[in-house]
Each structure stands twice: as structure tokens, then as C-alpha cells.
Amino acid sequence: MALIFHERIGLDGRRISPFSWRIRYALAHKGLDPQVIPTRFADVERIRALSGQHFTPIIEHDGQVIHDSWSIACHLEDRFPESPTLFGGPAGRGAARLVNVWSDTVLARSLRPQIYADFIWCIDPADRAYFRSSREAQLGMTLEAYSADRDQSLPAFLEASAPLERTLSEQPFLAGEAPAYVDYVIFSVFQWARIGSPRDVLAAPATTPSLRDWRTRMIALYGGLGDRFEGYPQHRTGPDGRATEQETA
């Protein structure tokens, strides 16, 4: 069985993509150990030639090419039915799709201003110009302007997270007693925040105690998978590799 995982990477091999993180956890959940092809934004032509679109992650499996993290998760579930289930059956898959949509459109969107100005520094220097120009065109402002009022926009993120905190105060994982794909999707957003910024969005222990404990449990899964790669860079470096400023938090 040939299984290849095209995974987005950033500075010095950092894993910077929430979409790749949820697939990395899904692969670990299924006990699969694919060949990993680290993929930078600059590798876009290879990705396009392979899949006809420019997003990662992508899975190649026995000659099939699957892109879009949800489609990949469904493919893994359907093609590896003997491995632990990601959804727990059709009804769980349906509900997981709703959680996935909510995560991408509500939760992750409310997180972006918390990390965007920091995030550029964990991207490979040669990818930064692309990241900045594409995101700034989308936002209609600089990354720094978008993230300027982080303290003011943090409550919106915590409000979006409130159903997670409430649910995790009642059960250890979002999928119940054991983690499954809904946990990997939501964790990938918090992991994106961990890797992408030195500021902890869950810094106030009293506000989200259950979410913090769950995040710790999620990081520890699969031999500490959440800490297997480098975290936020200690020194922000320019394209020439020269340190331009120190970590701010």
C-alpha cells in the first residue's frame, strides 16, 4: 500500500497548517505511517500538477489523489475500516461535518486576528511575501493592522469557544470518552494558535479550564504528537536569516 501525505511546512520544517494537523492526527488515530512530503507555499506548481488545485494537505493512496482535509478524513475512514474509527459511524460522521464547518467558518475565523501578525514569522522566509500579499489582499489591510487590537478581539474568540469549554466540562473529549475526528479538527485550530504565535489564547486559566486541560491531553496523544515539531520561533528572522526582533511574549 502506497500512502503519501503532502503536508504544509513553514520555517525549518515547522508544521504550520491546521488542515495538515487534523490529518496528521487522523493518520495517527488510524495507525497509518505515510511517506511525508513537506510542502511549502512555493511548491504550488507541484501541488497543482498533482491535484488540480493549490491547497494542502493532499493524500496519494494507491494511485488516487485526494485533497481537502474533510475528503481525506472520509477517505481514510472508508478505506481503512479495520483501523479505529474517526467518526464512529454515519451519524457521527454527519455531526462531525457540522462541527468541521463551524470550526472553519466561525472558530478559526475568530482566531485569525490573534495570530496573523505573528504567524508570518513561522513561515519559511521565501514564502512570506506570498503569504503577506495573498492575506492582505483578502483582508484589505496589513497583517499588523488586522492584529493590532488583539486584546479587544480576544473576547470574540473566547465567546466562539464557549460551547467547547462547556462540553469539555462534561466529557473528556469532544467525541466523548475517547478522542476522534471532531477533536482533531478543533485541536488543529488551537494548535495553529500555539505554533503561530507566542501569545497563548487560553492564557487565563479561570476562563477556559476544561479547554486548557483538553488541549494538554490532545498535545500528549500519540507520543506527544502536538509537540513533535518546532514551536513558535524564539527569534523572528528576516528573509536573509538575520534576527530582526526578539520574541515579544
Added chain:
Amino acid sequence: MALIFHERIGLDGRRISPFSWRIRYALAHKGLDPQVIPTRFADVERIRALSGQHFTPIIEHDGQVIHDSWSIACHLEDRFPESPTLFGGPAGRGAARLVNVWSDTVLARSLRPQIYADFIWCIDPADRAYFRSSREAQLGMTLEAYSADRDQSLPAFLEASAPLERTLSEQPFLAGEAPAYVDYVIFSVFQWARIGSPRDVLAAPATTPSLRDWRTRMIALYGGLGDRFEGYPQHRTGPDGRATEQETA
């Protein structure tokens, strides 16, 4: 097997509670036909004596008394394992709990201003004073003031509903190919809106086409369960039964 369902009712037996609606659908899903005890707000002492708290729905099952709709759904699932599953297993139950929490704290809350000023007219006249005083104390304003800017607050409800619309554009039910408890929970909120106000919160077909189609399918389930009871009253009547105003939409 003795199974008794204490179900909230309003004016002339109308079913006015989203929490009772999700249990009514769950019972139908399980093929259970309990004895129904219609329960008004005025029946609070009976409910308290039975369950030690004042909310409906309540299930009595072989001498056990279960309150709180989520606990009831879990009880039905666990005690009637041979009937069609409400969650599709542990992972589905976990994700359903998250959807349930989100529905009660985000979706239903954003709906309240759309219906509260109308809702009082589908409550039994003798229950209206209690409903008004308890809700107005909670809101810090009259029901009418709370609902005064409905057109202005509708976008917030539609924005909260956006992940539902998106998910239902991809799959026929929130639980996937067939309805399950996550559908009943979310539908109960839209049913609350249908019963509680003559204004259709999904009035603009182009905005939420998938959500509208799903609502129609949900109403039709179990022999048209969603239309089995009276809808919003054509005439609003005062405590003395005299019509005070005509339906406004």
C-alpha cells in the same frame, strides 16, 4: 414498561417548548409511544414534587424520573438499545453533545428576539403573567422592547445558522443520510420559531435554501409530526379569551 412524558403545552394544547419537541422526535425515532401528560407553567408544583426541579420535559420510566432533555435522550438511547440509535455510538453522542450545547447557547439565544414578543400569545392565558415576569426580569426589559428591532437582529440569527446551511447543502440531514438526535435538537429551535411567531425566520428562500428544505423534511417525519399540533394562533387573545389583535403577518 411504563413510560410517561411530561410535555410542556401552551394555548389550547399547543406544543411550545423546543426541549419537549426534541424529546417528542427522539421518542418517535425510537418507536416509543409514551403516555403524555400535558404540563403548563402553572403545574410547577407537580413538576417540583416529581423531579425536584421545575423544568420540562420529564420522563418517568419504570419508576425512574429523568429531567433535562439531554439526560432524557441519553436514557432513551441506553435503555432502548434495540431501537434505532439516536447518536450512532459513543463518538456520535460526544459530538451531539457539542451540537446540543451550541444550539442552546448560541443558536437559540440568537433566535429569542425574533419571537419573544409573539411567543406570549401562544402560551396559555393563565401562564402569561408568569412567562412575562420571569423573562422580563431575565432580559431587563419588556418582551416587546426585546423584540422591537427584529429586522436588525435577524442577520445575527442567520449568521449563527450559516454552518447549518453550509452543512445541509452537502448532506440531507445534520446526522448525514438519515436524521438523528442532532437533527432533532436543531429542528426544535426552528420549530420553536414556527410555533412561536407568525414571522418566518427563513423567509428569504435564496439565503438559506438548504435549511428550508431540511426544515420541510423534518416537519414531514413520523407522519408529519411537526404539524401534528396547532401552529401560531390566528388571533391573539387576552386572558379573558377576547381577541385583542389580529395576527400581524
